[in-house]
Amino acid sequence: MPRPLVPFSQFVLKVHSRCDLACDHCYVYEHADTSWRGKPRAVSEAVLARTAERIAEHARAHELPAVHVVLHGGEPLLAGPALLGRAAELLRAALPEGCALDLRIHTNGVLLSERFCDLFAEHGIKVGVSLDGDRAANDRHRRFADGRSSHARVLAAVELLRRPAYRHLYAGLLCTIDVENDPVAVLEALVALEPPRIDFLLPHATWDQPPNRPAGMGETPYADWLLAVHRRWEELGRPVPVRTFDSIHRTLRGRSSLTESLGLDPADLVVVETDGTFEQADSLKTAYDGAPATGFSVFEHALDEVAAHPGMVARQSGLAGLAEECRGCPVVRSCGGGLYAHRYRTGSDFHNPSVFCGDLLKLITTIRDRVVATPGVPAQEGPREPVLTERQLGELAAGYGGGATVRALAAAQLGLTRKLVAAVGAASPAWGLIASLDGGDGPALDAVLAHPYARAWAVRCLQGEPGADLGGLAELAAAAALRAGRSFELPLPVRAGAVHLPTLGRLLVGGDGETVLAGDADGFTAGGVRVGWDAPGDGRWQPVRRTSLAGGWTVALEDTDPQRDSHQWPVEERLPEEAYLAWSGALREAWELIGRDLPGYAPGIRGGLSTITPLRSGSEGRDVSAAARQAFGAVGIARPATAPILALLIAHEFQHVKLGAVLDFHDLYDRAEERLFHAPWRPDPRPLEGLFQGTYAHLAVTEFWAARVRAYDGLASEPAEHARVQLATWRGHTARAVEVLAGSGALTPLGLRFTEGMAATVEPWLALPVGAGAEAAARQAAAENLAEFRARAEAVGRR
Structure with a gap:
């Protein structure tokens, strides 16, 4: 059976075949292929027009939603503004309706000027610049023919792109690796230029012409160089996307690569030379003279014919097209055999591992073992077991989720916390007690590890945040041992004058440093104070207080754990007894309202919400609430003026908690998506996850106000009209946001299922009558929000 044709979606259009630099590592002029000598210097309009028609x-024919075209060379700016502008005009004019054009130019930057940038702004052409780091690094290879440095000219070009008027054109920096350059200095020089993305490229080489491996640098200098960059990149907080690292992270999780040099995705790129001939990827010029040639041209051949060329098919054959030793490699799905050109050897053509094989293996396995497995969700060996059934996913997709569904999420979250704590804890003296408890008193240990802020502490440690320390593990171990009635002694930190026992409370002992806690079945002693469970001491013991709600549900009001400061708002200090009693009364009333007005949400809240952390009140009576991404089971709330608003805030924030837990196990969208989107309830642009989270949370908000509107049916009062305006506003916001998500083109099949579920949930509330005045007020609010959003976007563009 013939292999299905893989259509092209990426096109490299050579507009000039010469260059104004003499880079000694250039694959076009300095490697095996010499075909550039016979090419026209500049592309003709006839070639441009026919290329546009072919694309x-x-x-x-293939109903492509978008095509990506890079204007290239040689140095494409040598073609001049008029020719580049004409290329853009012809390409845009030819494409069918509904097919978007992503048009870019890749340049060494030497000739970039305001005139070029104005042209690129007019035609929507984004600009990528080649730069190998600071001056010392860049001047190793990127010089003029007479030996002069190009560095200052390139920096001037980048500074031009960083101007507010042109910033939107800045596509990123491309750096070719030289292992004799300082990797950290190279990264920091590039990051200082604030690029939207950095690409690090291995220098082109083959088995016939191996890469430079300087003496004394070991067998894998390219892996070591990139790993040094990766470590510094992590230390800096990943300040800019790096295509190589992002591709490794994605492919290790079974997703697509962002570059042809990694992964098993079929190649979908073709090159059009200045004479109109079709060629394979430029990198093949490093293999042998004529390697990229196809024998086809835009004048005589359609692109489907080019896609069927044996060379193209070979680059699209995935695992089956790799050398035998590659197919059995444990990282093959991430490595993909490396760049096709780097496999070449005389006599066996491209049926070899990459000449960088050892480097790629070390790079990928080190990132896999030391990085991917630590921050956030630990990597899992083998296929990931589903934590939710299809029915449960359906419940959650609609915005709801019954008690059993949310308890399944909670159990999966406990599993993640256990792995995170294990990743932190092996170096702690408390680890032996943890292991002992896990062997004989698992329920007591699980009760502590299920505490929302246990995971928050572990993630802080793994990410190296200031103030995160191994004393947290001793606190967890001691709390679990006390729950189990164990006799033990363990040194615990004294933080701000208190010894902390997660889920139990804190003991005020004064001072700082460390104290030994001795525990037994009846209580514990620390800092000279004895706390017995029957006689809890002299007031220095401050237990975690829990409120019993209707139906036997108990929720903790957490105001002692130092890790509770995980929300975006400041937390309250220990509540005085009067304030605690006021909180308890408000919670009881709010829970009754949730059961009455939000019956579809109540079972899930009861199944997963264990902790409410009091926050400080906002200014001018503003309601304040938050959910922490690494604290499943907790929400933070500043107690509002009324119980109905408390009910609304609980339901709203627990939606974030649920969706965050789903995202730990399921991809709802492409995590490499970098675009920002308009959220109808905010004036600032939002990343896709932020829009998804807000939309999901506002399902509960919409249903809350729908219940209030029905309760006020037929009444003409200020509260009734307020409820109608709120419903009109939030149902409109939510429905529009669902449409933006569905049309983003970045959702996975499960993500689309969630948008369909959310759309079905909000639909009945769209039909609930609220009156013309409420509808008009909602439209006005939406228009004002959109106007502010656009004004901010324009202001950013002017800066």
């Missing part, structure tokens, strides 16, 4: 023909 449009291909896009129409």
Whole structure:
């Protein structure tokens, strides 16, 4: 059976075949292929027009939603503004309706000027610049033919792109690796230029012409160089996307690569030379003279014919097209055999591992073992077991989720916390007690590890945040041992004058440093104070207080754990007894309202919400609430003026908690998506996850106000009209946001299922009558929000 044709979606259009630099590592002029000598210097309008027609023909035949075209060289700016502008005009005019054009130019930057940038702004052409780091690094290879440095000219070009008027054109920096350059200095020089993305490229080499491996640098200098960059990149907080690292992270999780040099995705790129001939990837010029040639041209051949060329098919054959030793490699799905050109050897063509094989293996396995497995969700060996059934996913997709569904999420979260704590804890003296408890008193240990802020502490440690220390593990171990009635002694930190026992409370002992806690079945002693469970001491013991609600549900009001400061708002200090009693009364009333007005949400809240952390009140009576991504089971709330608003805030924030837990196990969208989107309830642009989270949370908000509107049916009062305006506003916001999500083009199949579920849930509330005045007020609020959003976007563009 013939292999299905893989259509092209990426096109490299050579607009000039010469260059104004003499880079000694250039694959076009310095490697095996010499075909550039016979090419026209500049592309003709006839070639441009026919190329545009061929691309449009291909896009129409394969119903492509977008095509990506890079204007390239040599140095494409040598073609001049007029020719580049004409190329853009012809390409846009030819494409069929509904097919978007992503048009870019890749340049060494030497000739970039305001005139070029104005042209690129007019035609929507984004600009990528080649730069190998600071001056010392860049001047190793990127010089003029007479030996002069190009560095200052390139920096001037980048500074031009960083101007507010042109910032939107800045596509990123491309750096070719030289292992004799300082990796950290190279990264920091590039990051200082604030690029939207950095690409690090291995220098082109083959088995016939191996890469430079300087003496004394070991067998894998390229892996070591990139790992040094990776470590510094992590230390800096990943300040800019790096295509190589992002591709490794994605492919290790079974997702697609962002570059042809990694992963098993079929190649979908073709090159059009200045004479109109079709060629394979430029990198093949490093293999042998004529390696990228196809024998086809835009004048005689359609792109489908080019896609069927044996060379193209070979680059699309995935695992089956790799050398035998590659197919059995444990990281093959991430490595993908490396760049096709780097496999070449005389006599066996491309049927070899990459000449960088050892480097790729070390790079990928080190990132896999030391990085991917630590922050956030630990990596799992083998296929990931589903934690939710299809029915449970359906419940959650609609915005709800019954008690059993949310308890399944909670159990999976406990599993993650256990792995995170294990990743932190092996170096702690308390680890032996943890292991002993796990062997004989698992329920007591689980009761502590299920505490929302246990995971928050572990993640802080793994991410190296200031103030995160191994004393947290001793606190967890001691709390679990006390729950189990164990006799033990363990040194615990004294933080701000108190010894902390997560889920139990804190003992005020004064001072700082460390104290030994001795525990037994009846209580414990620390700092000279004895706390017995029957006689809890002299007031220095401050237990975690729990409120019993209707139906036997108990929720903790957490005001002692230092890790509770995980929300975006400041936390309250220990509540005085009067304030605690006021909280308890408000919670009881709010829970009754949730059961009455939000019956579809109540079972899930009861199944997963264990902790409410009091926050400080906002200014001018503003309601304050938050959910912490690494604290499943907790929400933070500043107690509002009324119980109904408390009910609303609980339901709203627990939606964030649920969706965050789902995202730990399921991809709802492409995590490499970098675009920002308009959220109808905010004036600032939002990343896709932020829009998803807000939309999901506002399902509960919409249903809350729908219940209030029905309660006020037929009444004409200020509270009734307020409820109608709120419903009109939030149902409109939510429905519009669902449409934005569905049309983003970045959702996975499960993500689309969630948007369908959310749309079905909000639909009945769209039909609930609220009156013309409420509808008008909602439309006005939406228009004002959109106007502010656009004004901010324009202001950013002017800066």
